[in-house]
Amino acid sequence: MSTLWAFPGQGAQQPGMLHGLPDAPVVRACLAEAGAVLGEEVLALDSAEALRNTRAVQLCLLIAGVACARLLVRRGHRPDYVAGLSIGAYAAAVIAEALDFADALRLVALRGELMQSAYPGGYGMTAILGLDLTSIERLLEQVNSAEMPVYLANINADNQLVIAGSSAAMAAVAERARALGAGAVKPLAVSVPSHCALLAEPAAELAAAFAAVSLQRPRARYLSSSSARLISDPDMLRDDLAHNMCRVVDWHATLQTAVERGVRLHLELPPGTVLSGLARRLFEPGMAIAFQGSRLDTLDAMLRQEVSRSR
Incomplete structure (x- = not known):
């Protein structure tokens, strides 16, 4: 061991x-x-x-x-x-x-x-708890665009995922995630959109x-x-x-x-x-x-x- x-x-x-x-x-x-x-x-x-x-x-x-x-x-x-x-x-x-x-x-x-x-402002990361990877990926596809960039950033557990992008895009994903039954949506103490393109x-x-x-x-x-x-x-x-x-x-x-x-x-x-x-x-x-x-x-x-x- x-x-x-x-x-x-x-x-x-x-x-x-x-x-x-x-x-x-x-x-x-x-x-x-x-x-x-x-x-x-x-x-x-x-x-x-x-x-x-x-x-x-x-x-x-x-x-x-x-x-x-x-x-x-x-x-x-x-x-x-x-x-x-x-x-x-x-x-x-x-x-x-x-x-x-x-x-x-x-x-x-x-x-x-x-x-x-x-990214001096207007971007960050948000944790979403209670939804699986497939569900999050679908929400990202619905929201992500050149004007509203948002991506998958971290897979911390089966039902604990983190997204990164503009504040507006993350808010849109968060709203949809709550509607799908997410247990919690938590903005992280990170001011940049890490772990994405x-x-x-x-x-x-x-x-x-x-x-x-x-x-x-x-x-x-x-x-x-x-x-x-x-x-x-x-x-x-x-x-x-x-x-x-x-x-x-x-x-x-x-x-x-x-x-x-x-x-x-x-x-x-x-x-x-x-x-x-x-x-x-x-x-x-x-x-x-x-x-x-x-x-x-x-x-x-x-x-x-x-x-x-x-x-």
């Missing part, structure tokens, strides 16, 4: 998320490294006001995920598999030792800037920047949340990271792949607990836990127990 360390995407951010990280030397070193690379005070990025900016959000998610994962590594733990939802893939690649943290910081800063500048041009610009970055073969098995497949080739990993902003996230299939490959412990790195909630449906009789809200000694015990079971 194996462990999967999962890193959340945009929407999981919380004010004060960097200030609330464990007070440990490895965490402080991670914050200091990020500040030196970016040339700014990174603890200024996690205020409620700062988190209105896509760049700040994505940097906070990267830093929080890497800092807490490094803390666990320092305590003697290693993941068998890593995966990240959207921006979380960058932290996953860093912890798999495929992407240097400094390079990840620079690329993520650029990624956030490109996404924000492409609307971000193809920013993705191409990011890919050009990636061309100058050296990547290595992952030392932990890296699961792509776009294809739900393992990626070990550095060039394929570069493509996966650069273009994941404009590709549909199939997190449900990614978790299924992990389970089929023998993963029985899903650990969600900060911030938040959404991914572990999604995983619990698939990981029985295994476990899905979140770093946030857990004691470090409890995490130590659970991770060591899983390692001993796998031997």
Whole structure:
């Protein structure tokens, strides 16, 4: 049996998320490294006001995920598999030792800037609960147009899907979804239309920047949340990271792949607990836990127990 360390995407951010990280030397070193690379005070990025900016959000998610994962590594733990939802893939690649943290910081800063500048307002993402994929795809076909762009963005579970597009188009889909019996329609804390064709041009610009970055073969098995497949080739990993902003996230299939490959412990790195909630449906009789809200000694015990079971 194996462990999967999962890193959340945009929407999981919380004010004060960097200030609330464990007070440990490895965490402080991670914050200091990020500040030196970016040339700014990174603890200024996690205020409620700062988190209105896509760049700040994505940097906070990267830093929080890497800092807490490094803390666990320092305590003697290693993941068998890593995966990240959207921006979380960058932290996953860093912890798999495929992407240097400094390079990840620079690329993520650029990624956030490109996404924000492409769609400074009037766009976003909306979660729809209670309808299946076929129903959502039909609604998208009815609404999507050049004037009202809206696309499928995330498949988080069989009946938890996310759409992305203009605010007007998403509102039209939401109204039809409620009429079909959707259990909930929730606008996400994301100000750009991620994981659809609307971000193809920013993705191409990011890919050009990636061309100058050296990547290595992952030392932990890296699961792509776009294809739900393992990626070990550095060039394929570069493509996966650069273009994941404009590709549909199939997190449900990614978790299924992990389970089929023998993963029985899903650990969600900060911030938040959404991914572990999604995983619990698939990981029985295994476990899905979140770093946030857990004691470090409890995490130590659970991770060591899983390692001993796998031997």
